[in-house]
Amino acid sequence: AQSVTQLDSQVPVFEEAPVELRCNYSSSVSVYLFWYVQYPNQGLQLLLKYLSGSTLVKGINGFEAEFNKSQTSFHLRKPSVHISDTAEYFCAALTSGTYKYIFGTGTRLKVLA
């Protein structure tokens, strides 16, 4: 069965430091992969998505992610974080040809001054 694993439940990082949020997926078929951000008391906002093509995907707010098929990973990175990046980040997968998004359990990014 398809699943998405976010290895870190919380990631504290100092402002202006780089950050990587890890995501692994399991699927025997092609998948589309997504990263969403959720600020307190708000819905989810799409940061970036991988459908096909280049394995390095650039998104909004300076975030990027790299699709690694051999390691079944889709880690999210940002070279320099800001206080405003403090939020919950969700990785999600959609198996090609299906309708059902599978979300990970989320990673809480806390940026420290």
Added chain:
Amino acid sequence: DAGVTQSPTHLIKTRGQQVTLRCSPISGHKSVSWYQQVLGQGPQFIFQYYEKEERGRGNFPDRFSARQFPNYSSELNVNALLLGDSALYLCASSLGVGGADTQYFGPGTRLTVL
């Protein structure tokens, strides 16, 4: 342009009651999906509707039902509420149902069951 809107924002019910949540998609979007997000967890897929037809259903009991209207708005109905139904219910809209169609999420309805 208005984003996805949901009503009400908050709701308190007691066990055994019924609740109806509403969602208005972005103008031009024909697909609406519903998700349940329990505190501390990722969203869980409940339903997807496209052109007023159910296209998919997640692993939820029959107490959960939904429908989509001709104007593409949608309602999620939950009968015989249980304490475990307490969650944030998210609605997402998209142009279509393909993976290339980005889902845009509303702010959610927070349901508390006492």
